[in-house]
Amino acid sequence: MTDKVLIAGCGDVGNALAARLIAEGCEVWGVRRRVEALREEVRPWRIDLTxxxxxxxxxxxxxxxxxxxxxxxxxxxxxxxxxxDGLRDLLTALRKAACPLRRVFFTSSTAVYGQSAGEWVDETSATEPQRFNGRVLLDAEAIVREAPEVGINVRLSGIYGSGRTRLVRKVWSGEAIATRAWTNRIHVEDCAGALHHLMRVEEPEGLYLASDDEPATTAEVVTWLSGELGVPAPPKPSPKDQAERLNKRCRTSRLRDTGYRFELPTFREGYRPIVREFLSALG
Ligand SMILES: NC(=O)c1ccc[n+]([C@@H]2O[C@H](COP(=O)([O-])OP(=O)(O)OC[C@H]3O[C@@H](n4cnc5c(N)ncnc54)[C@H](OP(=O)(O)O)[C@@H]3O)[C@@H](O)[C@H]2O)c1
Incomplete structure (x- = not known):
């Protein structure tokens, strides 16, 4: 039987996931307010989740x-x-309509971690976020963890991908600073790849961290980007630059132990085509 899949909040990651599911023969519906931005072949369900x-x-x-x-x-x-509220209300509506939900995924974030001294974090690490966003995401994770269905929280690190050129623009314009803080990222295609993979894993865990294979310092990433762009290397921070709040390293052995291999394992493979896209848009 064809799997019927609902992607609620079908934006960059959702559309990339939908492409994989459709290629596999699933029927996919996408929820968003601007349904005209859904990928072709995704069936629209235009609602406001709030x-x-x-x-x-x-x-x-x-x-x-x-x-x-x-x-x-x-x-x-x-x-x-x-x-x-959106997650809880949607689940209530789907249960009321007797949807036979086999798995429920929530795309959480590594913002649930408060660590900021370069520590390694994984699924067993303490989650004591200093900011409200991390606390709200932990409350959402609890809904999925306590759901009667098989619930899987996937904590994504900083998402980048085609069209997301903020960091490239900063390096291009000379605004980037080569700080020593550790950063973690995941390409949109690997967000979709990992979610798709976890949908098919037998006996999944309830929580996974998803981030590429190489945490890297901001300095490493922006210096490499400056080389690719052919602009001067970003300066080191001056004493008056504020210390970075984010500084941790994500360990993703649990995800890799399920057999997932990153398509874009480091920022280099991921950013190369984005830099090309950026430079060709400049003309
Ligand atoms: N950005 C990051 O670095 C990062 C890191 C970790 C985790 N995450 C999480 O990863 C997930 C996927 O991210 P993404 O990059 O694919 O995000 P995205 O491109 O912004 O897509 C999110 C989608 O949600 C829809 N949406 C927002 N509010 C809605 C509402 N009230 N009702 C219905 N639809 C609504 C938006 O469509 P409309 O505007 O058309 O409604 C949009 O298509 C998100 O849950 C995000 O929080 C992001």
Whole structure:
């Protein structure tokens, strides 16, 4: 039987995941407000996840849910309404409609970790976020962890990919600073690849960290980018530059032990085509 998959918050990661699922023969529905931005062949379900009264009846009996919506803005009430209330309300609606949900995924974030001294973190590490975003995501994770369905939280690190050129622009314009803080990233295609892989893993764990194979310092990444772009290397921080708040290293052996191999294992493979895209758009 064809798997029916719902991707709620079907943006960059959702659309990339949908492509893989469709290629495999799944029927895929995507929730977002601007359904015209869904990839072709994704069936639209236009609802606002923060307005449960408008949900109506789900358009199919879904077997899998991926909840990958993101907040529009950085304020706590809004974060709660999209990550916690939206997730809970959608699950309630799907259960009411007797969807035979086999697995429920939530795309959480490494923002749940408060570590900031370059420590390694994994699924067993303490989660004591200093900011509200990490706390809200932990509350959303609890909904999935306690769900009667098989619930899987996947903590993604900083997502980058085609069209996401913020860091490249900063290096190009000379605004980047070569700080020594550790950073972690994952390409959109690997977010989709890892989620797709976990959908098929037998007896999955309830929690995975997903980040590429090489945590790297900001200095390493921006210096390498400057070389690719052919611009001067970014300067070292001056004493008045604020210390970076984020500074940890993600260990992803649990995900790799399931057999997943990163398609873009380091920032170099991932950023090369993005730099090319950026330079060719400049003309
Ligand atoms: N950015 C990062 O570095 C990072 C790191 C870790 C985890 N994450 C998480 O990873 C997930 C996927 O990220 P992404 O890069 O694919 O995000 P994205 O491209 O921003 O996609 C998120 C989607 O959510 C939809 N959405 C937002 N609010 C909605 C609402 N009220 N009702 C219905 N749909 C709504 C948006 O579509 P419309 O605007 O058309 O509604 C958008 O398509 C998100 O859960 C994000 O929080 C991100």
């Amino acid at each position: 307005e449960p009264r408008g949900f109506g009846r789900p358009p199919a009996a879904f077997d899998y849910l991926f909840y990958a919506a993101s907040a529009d803005r950085r304020d706590e009430d809004h974060y709660r309404s999209i990550y916690v």
